[in-house]
Amino acid sequence: MAYDDQNIFAKIIRGEIPCNKVTETAHSLAFHDINPQTPTHILVVPKGPYEDLDAFSANATEPEIVDYIRTLGDVARQAGVVADGYRTLTNNGQDAHQEVPHLHFHIFAGKNLGRMIKPLDK
Numbered sequence: 450m451a452y453d454d455q456n457i458f459a460k461i462i463r464g465e466i467p468c469n470k471v472t473e474t475a476h477s478l479a480f481h482d483i484n485p486q487t488p489t490h491i492l493v494v495p496k497g498p499y500e501d502l503d504a505f506s507a508n509a510t511e512p513e514i515v516d517y518i519r520t521l522g523d524v525a526r527q528a529g530v531v532a533d534g535y536r537t538l539t540n541n542g543q544d545a546h547q548e549v550p551h552l553h554f555h556i557f558a559g560k561n562l563g564r565m566i567k568p569l570d571k
């Protein structure tokens with residue numbers, strides 16, 4: 450899949466539309482989700498043109514990967530959610546219902562998040 454530079458997160462990264470920013474590094478940006486599903490719901494994106502984890506893991510440079518993973522942990526620490534726990538999640542493609550075609554990890558926290566996914570139907 451070719452990267453679509455008109456997706457909403459690309460516009461946020463370019464500063465064309467606003468976001469409620471949490472932190473920014475050389476290669477990553479974190480901002481609050483516009484429609485939070487938990488008391489803390491932060492999105493962390495790489496600034497580079499990667500549509501999903503598949504593209505990022507295959508094509509990102511090592512500095513980008515290091516920056517992104519460090520930023521994920523830093524954001525959770527800055528948000529004060531480490532002690533009680535948090536969940537990171539990234540939707541990758543159609544079956545995962547990925548809505549925005551730019552890699553983003555969700556950080557969910559601030560309540561008991563329950564089990565990870567529903568059990569398979571028997």
Ligand code: 5GP
Pocket residue numbers: 457468469480481482483484485539540546547548549550
């Ligand atoms: P996905 O389903 O792709 O994993 O999640 C996309 C997320 O992006 C959703 O949680 C949605 O609320 C969030 N989102 C969509 N548009 C915007 C926006 O313009 N600004 C922000 N901050 N979040 C958005």
